[in-house]
Amino acid sequence: MKKYDYLIVGAGLFGSIFAHEAAKRGKKCLVIEKRDHIGGNCYTKNIEGINVHKYGAHIFHTSNKVVWDYIQQFAEFNRFTNSPVARYKDELYSLPFNMLTFNKMWGVITPQEAEAKIKEQIAQENITEPQNLEEQAISLVGRDIYEKLIKGYTEKQWGRKCTELPAFIIKRLPVRYTYDNNYFYDTYQGIPIGGYTGIFERMLEGIEVKLGVDFFAEREMYESLAEKIVFTGMIDEYFGYQFGKLEYRSLKFENQLLEQSNYQGNAVVNYTDGNVPFTRIIEHKHFEFGTQEKTYITREYSKEYAEGDEPYYPINDERNNELYAKYKVLADAKSNVIFGGRLAQYKYFDMHNIIAEVLFCVEKELN
Numbered sequence: 001m002k003k004y005d006y007l008i009v010g011a012g013l014f015g016s017i018f019a020h021e022a023a024k025r026g027k028k029c030l031v032i033e034k035r036d037h038i039g040g041n042c043y044t045k046n047i048e049g050i051n052v053h054k055y056g057a058h059i060f061h062t063s064n065k066v067v068w069d070y071i072q073q074f075a076e077f078n079r080f081t082n083s084p085v086a087r088y089k090d091e092l093y094s095l096p097f098n099m100l101t102f103n104k105m106w107g108v109i110t111p112q113e114a115e116a117k118i119k120e121q122i123a124q125e126n127i128t129e130p131q132n133l134e135e136q137a138i139s140l141v142g143r144d145i146y147e148k149l150i151k152g153y154t155e156k157q158w159g160r161k162c163t164e165l166p167a168f169i170i171k172r173l174p175v176r177y178t179y180d181n182n183y184f185y186d187t188y189q190g191i192p193i194g195g196y197t198g199i200f201e202r203m204l205e206g207i208e209v210k211l212g213v214d215f216f217a218e219r220e221m222y223e224s225l226a227e228k229i230v231f232t233g234m235i236d237e238y239f240g241y242q243f244g245k246l247e248y249r250s251l252k253f254e255n256q257l258l259e260q261s262n263y264q265g266n267a268v269v270n271y272t273d274g275n276v277p278f279t280r281i282i283e284h285k286h287f288e289f290g291t292q293e294k295t296y297i298t299r300e301y302s303k304e305y306a307e308g309d310e311p312y313y314p315i316n317d318e319r320n321n322e323l324y325a326k327y328k329v330l331a332d333a334k335s336n337v338i339f340g341g342r343l344a345q346y347k348y349f350d351m352h353n354i355i356a357e358v359l360f361c362v363e364k365e366l367n
């Protein structure tokens with residue numbers, strides 16, 4: 001008889017919900033987390049009364065009522081709607097592309113004029129089979145929008161020229177002939193009042209959590225403690241990188257506390273000019289309509305992943321997907337380990353996707 005029913009590696013969204021649901025059903029759980037805090041990438045830290053999204057801006061959105069109802073038990077959400085602004089040199093544009101964007105770009109007034117302008121721009125280029133991301137984007141929205149709002153941002157994000165990126169990266173570019181500048185199409189959206197970390201504190205209440213513990217540092221000891229493991233770390237690391245390393249894109253954050261109450265007037269401003277090195281600036285207080293005297297901003301840079309960096313975005317190209325498939329075969333053969341979450345499943349998941357995933361997993365495992 002082992003001491004715990006479940007050892008949960010990682011106190012992010014997947015691990016914390018699993019632990020919460022297992023504990024609710026009388027299972028004894030131990031959560032270990034290598035960082036010095038819970039919450040994974042959703043973690044927020046209160047600095048000068050402002051809830052700072054330490055691993056990048058997190059906006060909760062979903063159309064799944066079950067997921068929305070589920071998360072509501074851990075926090076009340078505010079009415080925040082993501083309406084980013086794009087800055088190209090000294091011009092400001094509304095995102096996603098909508099009537100405000102088109103009016104600023106060309107002075108057009110009606111939806112018909114905007115549609116005609118975009119069609120005219122697309123026709124001018126005469127691209128029938130886009131050979132790369134640049135041609136794909138131009139064939140969808142025309143040259144002006146591409147040059148000012150897509151090119152520089154995308155090149156910074158990927159660290160490569162748009163002409164060297166495959167066309168399939170952009171399948172469609174939403175164009176709205178309305179004044180709706182809500183970035184998401186989902187039914188429900190908001191930011192948890194008081195920040196995300198409180199959600200995790202409530203989920204993990206009464207559950208044993210050890211922070212600053214890397215599973216791999218004392219793997220055998222931790223494995224011996226529990227009947228089953230829920231592993232939310234990197235799948236290739238779990239299997240000793242035996243087939244090679246999976247690749248990621250990483251981010252660099254540059255933070256600044258400013259002695260002014262309002263820096264940019266919006267939570268998210270994208271810098272779409274290729275000459276500005278960062279991709280966007282987040283002003284955290286605007287996620288919660290903050291009125292503090294100071295403000296806290298984060299410049300976000302996209303970067304190549306190197307040893308020691310945070311693995312933020314999986315690069316799901318052919319090479320990596322094939323590699324992951326090999327690890328997945330090994331993972332499926334391990335009946336006493338559940339591999340869950342963005343690192344173990346090597347897939348980008350929004351928070352609502354993770355909640356759906358873990359609830360499905362709980363249903364299979366615990367009901």
Ligand code: FAD
Pocket residue numbers: 009010011012013014015032033034035039040041042055056057058059060061213214215216232233234251312313340341342343349350351352354
């Ligand atoms: P994580 O949050 O990464 O949790 C995994 C945990 O496991 C981490 O805390 C890690 O430290 C720990 N761990 C790993 N290895 C070990 C080990 N060996 N030993 C011990 N602990 C270990 N989603 C949205 O819905 N809206 C957004 O606006 C949004 N913005 C995002 C912005 C950025 C920059 C990023 C990167 C993601 C964003 N997401 C957003 C996605 C969101 O962060 C994820 O859906 C969610 O965090 C995934 O939870 P997880 O538990 O799978 O992974």
